[in-house]
Each structure stands twice: as C-alpha cells, then as structure tokens.
Amino acid sequence: MSKLRLFNSLSRVVQDFEPFDPTGRKVGMYCCGPTVYDFGHIGNFRTFAFSDLTRRYLEFRGYEVTHVMNVTDVEDKIIRRVRETGKTLQEYTGNYKSAFLEDLRTLNCSSPHHLPHATDYIPAIIDLIQKLESRGIAYRAPDGSVYFSIQNYRGCGCRYGQLVNLNFDEMRVGERISSDEYAKESLADFALWKARIPEDGAVFWDSPWGQGRPGWHIECSAMSMSILGPSFDLHLGGEDLAFPHHEDEIAQSEGAGLQPPGRPFVKYWLHGAHLLVEGKKMAKSLGNFYTVRDLLDQGFQGREIRYLLLSAHYRETFNFTLEGLEAARQALSRIDECLEKLRELATQSSSEENAAPSLAASPSFVDAFTAAMDNDLNVAAGWAVVFDWVRETNRAIASLELSPMAAKARLHSWDQINSVLGLSAKLSDQAPPEVLALVEARTVAKRSRDFTRADAIRAELNHLGWLIEDTAKGPKVKRR
RNA sequence: GGCGGGGUAGCCAAGUGGUAAGGCACGGCUCUGCAAAAGCUGCAUUCGUCGGUUCGAUUCCGACCCUCGCCUCCA
Numbered sequence: 006m007s008k009l010r011l012f013n014s015l016s017r018v019v020q021d022f023e024p025f026d027p028t029g030r031k032v033g034m035y036c037c038g039p040t041v042y043d044f045g046h047i048g049n050f051r052t053f054a055f056s057d058l059t060r061r062y063l064e065f066r067g068y069e070v071t072h073v074m075n076v077t078d079v080e081d082k083i084i085r086r087v088r089e090t091g092k093t094l095q096e097y098t099g100n101y102k103s104a105f106l107e108d109l110r111t112l113n114c115s116s117p118h119h120l121p122h123a124t125d126y127i128p129a130i131i132d133l134i135q136k137l138e139s140r141g142i143a144y145r146a147p148d149g150s151v152y153f154s155i156q157n158y159r160g161c162g163c164r165y166g167q168l169v170n171l172n173f174d175e176m177r178v179g180e181r182i183s184s185d186e187y188a189k190e191s192l193a194d195f196a197l198w199k200a201r202i203p204e205d206g207a208v209f210w211d212s213p214w215g216q217g218r219p220g221w222h223i224e225c226s227a228m229s230m231s232i233l234g235p236s237f238d239l240h241l242g243g244e245d246l247a248f249p250h251h252e253d254e255i256a257q258s259e260g261a262g263l264q265p266p267g268r269p270f271v272k273y274w275l276h277g278a279h280l281l282v283e284g285k286k287m288a289k290s291l292g293n294f295y296t297v298r299d300l301l302d303q304g305f306q307g308r309e310i311r312y313l314l315l316s317a318h319y320r321e322t323f324n325f326t327l328e329g330l331e332a333a334r335q336a337l338s339r340i341d342e343c344l345e346k347l348r349e350l351a352t353q354s355s356s357e358e359n360a361a362p363s364l365a366a367s368p369s370f371v372d373a374f375t376a377a378m379d380n381d382l383n384v385a386a387g388w389a390v391v392f393d394w395v396r397e398t399n400r401a402i403a404s405l406e407l408s409p410m411a412a413k414a415r416l417h418s419w420d421q422i423n424s425v426l427g428l429s430a431k432l433s434d435q436a437p438p439e440v441l442a443l444v445e446a447r448t449v450a451k452r453s454r455d456f457t458r459a460d461a462i463r464a465e466l467n468h469l470g471w472l473i474e475d476t477a478k479g480p481k482v483k484r485r
Numbered sequence: 486g487g488c489g490g491g492g493u494a495g496c497c498a499a500g501u502g503g504u505a506a507g508g509c510a511c512g513g514c515u516c517u518g519c520a521a522a523a524g525c526u527g528c529a530u531u532c533g534u535c536g537g538u539u540c541g542a543u544u545c546c547g548a549c550c551c552u553c554g555c556c557u558c559c560a
Contacts, residue, residue, distance in 0.1 A: 017489095037560075045560085052560040081558070170488055171556070221558085243560030244490085250559090278490075279554065286553075316508080317498060322491065322553055329497055332509035339508085342522065377499095385499045389507035396524095403524050456518055463520075474521045483521090 007379045009066055012320060014168050014247060014274040019381050024068070024238045025272065031069045033237035034060060035229040035271075036117070037246055038074040041101035042082040044296040045108055047310070047325060048280050048287055052243045054314040055277040057114035059241060061425045062378055073232050074117035075225055076102055078124050079218055084208050094124070094208050108297040111307035112314070113429045119232050123224035127210045130219045130227040134197045136261040146188035149200030151214050153253070155193050158260050165193075165256055168274060169248040195253055196220035222253040226261075229254075230270075235263035240271040244278050280314075280323045300330070308429050309333045315426070318385050336392075341431050343395045344419060346402050350412035370394045370418050378425065391422065436482045440471050444480055447473070 009022040024032045036056040039045055045053075056074070063070045078098040087097050109116070123130075134151055137143035142157045155165050201209040201216040209216040229237065235258065242251060251274065258270040282293040300310055313333040317323040370390065377386035398415055401407040407415075436444070447462040463473055467485065474481045 039560085040558095049560045055560090169555070245555065245559055247489095248555060249557090277560070279560070281553075284552095313497090320490080321498085324497070326497075328509085332497065335510090336508050338522095346523085383499075385508095386506075389499065392507055399523060400525095451518080454518075460519070472521070475517075475519095476522080481522090 009379050012381050033071050033233035034239040036074045037242035038076050039105050040077040041098045047295045051280050051314045052277045055319045056241050065425045072117045073119040075228050076122045078122050112311045113427045121228040126227050129231050131212050133227045142260045148188040151198040152189050152194045168252050197223050226254050226257040236268040239273050241275045244276040277319045278322045280325045282325045305330050347412045347416050353409040434483050
C-alpha cells in the first residue's frame with residue numbers, strides 16, 4: 006500500500022503525510038473559510054471543494070479528521086457595507102453566511118465539524134494579543150492600534166518568511182497606504198488590533214487597548230489554536246493567502262510560543278491554485294464573474310459544478326468554462342448510465358447469491374484510485390481510473406459477463422470511491438403526467454407502426470426537455 | 486523590479502529520460518423502424534520557440550516568447 010503524499014508549502018516538496026497523533030489516526034485540519042461580505046464566487050468554491058476533497062480523502066484513508074473552517078464576519082469590507090446598508094453586523098453577515106452554507110450543500114461539500122466565527126472569539130483573540138505583548142512582539146502605536154513587530158519576532162529566534170521568499174528590501178511599497186499604517190514602526194508590521202474609528206459605527210469591542218476590533222489575520226490564529234490546539238496537522242487555503250495571511254498566522258501563533266518544543270504551528274500547508282474563467286482572470290467587468298447561484302440560474306446543477314471544479318489538480322491554475330460545464334454534464338451522465346445499469350443488474354441477484362459473503366470483486370479499481378490520489382491528491386488521474394472502470398464495466402454488462410453478484414460488488418466499490426468524489430445522485434427523472442401521456446401516445450403510434458407520428462411526438466418531448474430511449478423493457482424518459 | 490506557477494490534440498486535462506492517461510466534441514461500424522444509450526473503432530510522429538546534455542528529451546540544462554499568481558483587500 007502506498008502512502009499519502011502531499012505538497013507542503015513549507016518545504017516546497019511533496020512529502021509523506023504523517024500526522025502528529027502518535028497513533029497516526031487523528032488529524033486536525035483548518036481551512037480558511039469565507040469572509041461573508043457577499044456571495045461566494047466560483048473561484049472561492051474551487052478552494053472549498055478542494056478542502057472538501059482533501060477531507061474526504063483523508064477519511065477514505067482511515068483518518069479521523071477534525072475539520073475546522075472559519076467564517077470571518079468582521080473586516081473592512083463588511084464594515085463598509087454595514088455602514089452603507091444600515092444593517093447590523095449580525096444581519097448583514099448572517100445573510101451571506103446562510104447563503105454560503107447553502108452553496109456548500111449545493112456542491113455537496115461535507116459540513117465542517119467546526120465553523121467558528123471571528124466575532125465569537127474576541128476573548129481568545131485578546132488573550133493571544135496579550136501573550137504577544139507580554140513577549141514584546143506586539144506594540145501599541147500612537148493611533149491606539151496594536152501591531153505585530155516582525156523585527157522583535159525575529160529577535161526571538163523565529164523566522165518570518167516561511168511560506169514565501171520575500172526580500173523586503175526589494176519589495177515594492179504599496180501605493181495605497183491607509184492613514185493608520187503610518188503608525189507602524191515598520192512597513193511589514195501588521196495590525197493585531199485596530200483602534201475604533203468613527204467609520205466603524207457600532208462595530209467594536211472593548212479591550213485592554215480600548216475599543217476596537219481584531220486585525221485581519223489574528224482571528225485564524227486564535228480560532229485554530231482554540232479548537233485544534235497550538236500545533237496541528239493541516240492548514241489549507243487559496244494560494245493568494247500564503248502571503249501575507251498565512252505567513253502572519255504563523256508569526257502570531259509561533260510568536261505566542263504555545264507550541265511544544267520543536268513543534269511548528271502547522272505541519273503541512275496546502276494551497277489551492279486559482280481559476281480562470283473563459284481563459285481570463287475572473288472580473289465583474291469582463292462578465293465572467295460567476296457565483297454558484299448564477300450558474301444554477303443558468304440551469305446547471307451543483308454536481309456538474311463540483312465535478313468541473315474537481316476535474317483538475319488543485320495546484321494547477323484551472324480554466325473554468327461554460328463549455329466545460331456542458332462537458333461535465335455529459336461525463337456525469339456516462340457515469341450515471343453505468344451505475345443505473347449496475348443497480349438494475351444487482352437487483353436480479355438470487356437469494357442464495359445474496360447469502361454469499363464476498364463483495365470484494367474489483368479491488369483493482371479502488372487500489373488504482375488510491376494510488377492516483379495518494380500522489381498529492383491527483384484527482385485528474387483519479388477520474389481517469391473511474392472512466393476506465395466505467396468502460397470496463399459497460400463492456401462486461403454489454404457482453405452479459407457480469408453476474409448480479411458481481412454488479413453488487415462493483416456498486417460497493419463505487420460507493421467507496423464516491424465517498425471521496427462526493428457526486429450526489431442526479432436529479433430525479435420523474436416525468437410529469439403530460440410527458441408520460443406523450444410517451445404513451447408515442448408507444449401506441451409505434452405499435453401501429455406510425456413512425457412519422459412517433460417521431461413527431463419524440464420531437465415534441467425533446468422540445469419539452471425530455472429524451473426517450475427505447476429499451477428492451479419499453480421506453481425510458483430522461484431529462485435532457 | 487523581486488519571487489513563484491504554467492504553456493500537452495478543436496476544448497478541458499494527466500504524465501514520463503525510452504517514445505503521449507482520461508473527459509468532452511468529431512468521424513466510421515454494430516445495435517435500432519429511426520434514434521438514444523452502450524460496444525467496437527478512428528482522431529497529437531508530437532508536448533510554446535531556439536539551442537545544449539544524452540544512445541535517446543515532451544520529460545534535464547540555458548536563452549527567448551507568451552500567460553497566470555504573490556509582493557496591496559482577495560479563494
């Protein structure tokens with residue numbers, strides 16, 4: 006049996022996955038979740054689908070995963086929208102949070118075990134900042150905010166720049182330096198606690214440093230360590246988060262010095278690549294900016310979106326296209342057809358066959374899939390295994406070589422694979438009565454060999470969105 | 486400017502120092518009243534360009550072109 010190997014952004018190589026847990030079973034995994042200021046777009050969901058795939062695969066591999074995903078519900082953009090809309094923070098973020106969870110379900114992503122909200126962890130955040138302060142790594146600036154001192158952090162023997170090679174002397178100074186940043190001692194320092202300003206309205210909390218709110222990175226450090234402990238196995242996110250967000254998380258978390266000696270804050274960092282849409286960077290101005298709901302409105306299904314998002318390796322930029330969604334639909338129906346035939350065949354098994362104990366008929370399928378996924382979650386290679394299996398299964402069915410018992414075994418294998426891929430059942434092909442009436446009318450026409458009329462009815466059904474397949478057991482209607 | 490990914494058939498996308506997975510689309514055949522589905526079959530002498538190393542490179546090295554990302558809020 007091969008080992009699961011993952012590309013670790015810390016080491017920049019693919020390495021064996023070995024969790025901290027001495028028994029090797031328990032895994033702590035933190036995924037950077039949404040900032041709930043708007044509906045999530047398809048790019049966000051590529052990352053969340055990637056997180057879900059990772060979790061599902063770990064579980065498939067027998068690990069006991071604790072999956073944490075944060076919800077950032079206080080942040081500059083949110084505060085601005087709250088001010089503009091006149092809603093309360095809770096009202097505003099609540100709506101987008103529900104929408105986010107709904108979208109996750111649409112894409113059949115497993116619900117994380119913990120969904121901590123930044124605003125529920127203010128005491129833990131304050132506590133963490135105080136620890137940094139007591140170690141001399143955090144300082145108060147004249148504007149009342151608290152910043153993280155990278156210089157002092159380095160002075161403690163810690164390393165800043167673990168995820169990204171950054172030469173601060175070569176760095177371009179951002180043109181937009183907001184006024185409060187003049188208070189920092191050094192440009193690279195970042196805010197841990199932001200002092201309240203009038204624009205914040207009712208969004209503030211009391212703290213030892215006066216009223217204010219948490220900086221952007223601190224909530225992830227506070228929440229992940231609160232739930233998973235100061236040192237845990239996996240941290241996932243989009244590639245853009247590597248710097249500064251993840252780098253700063255490491256700095257805050259290791260700067261507080263809570264880890265057991267010799268242990269890092271996080272052992273494996275995984276970063277998912279972005280996607281392009283129709284070959285271009287997604288942008289509202291280009292008209293290629295899609296939310297999950299936009300695609301649903303265009304008639305696509307969640308499973309089709311999921312399939313497409315998970316069709317490429319997570320570290321490669323992926324080109325998401327509407328044409329790709331159409332192709333996804335076709336590819337899925339190929340799988341659906343195969344499974345449907347297997348199920349039909351499986352129900353024909355006799356009672357004595359049912360009594361037979363063995364179910365493991367296609368271990369090679371599961372093994373080949375596992376080998377593909379063990380190699381840094383190479384899901385594209387995994388799909389190739391799936392489609393090879395579909396073809397081989399279709400062939401066996403077509404040549405009547407497959408016994409009902411063997412069909413059952415294959416379905417059993419599929420269930421194992423699908424626990425990772427997470428393809429939900431397709432929408433029901435339950436046709437409404439008027440459609441069924443047309444189907445019946447066509448059958449009558451066919452019986453009297455009035456093919457002209459039969460074909461006309463078929464064309465009409467097609468127009469209504471239904472396809473007819475004549476099988477040995479009579480006509481079958483399917484959604485087009 | 487610094488750093489880091491990419492460029493593989495009409496589209497999407499794996500992969501390897503030894504001669505190119507898989508999906509979609511497309512063509513032919515079988516089956517069918519005709520279709521559909523399924524099966525069989527065809528579809529990259531070639532992996533951005535030019536050099537180099539090698540018995541042999543798409544895979545390693547160098548240069549160049551193009552593209553994406555990070556360095557600033559961002560999945």
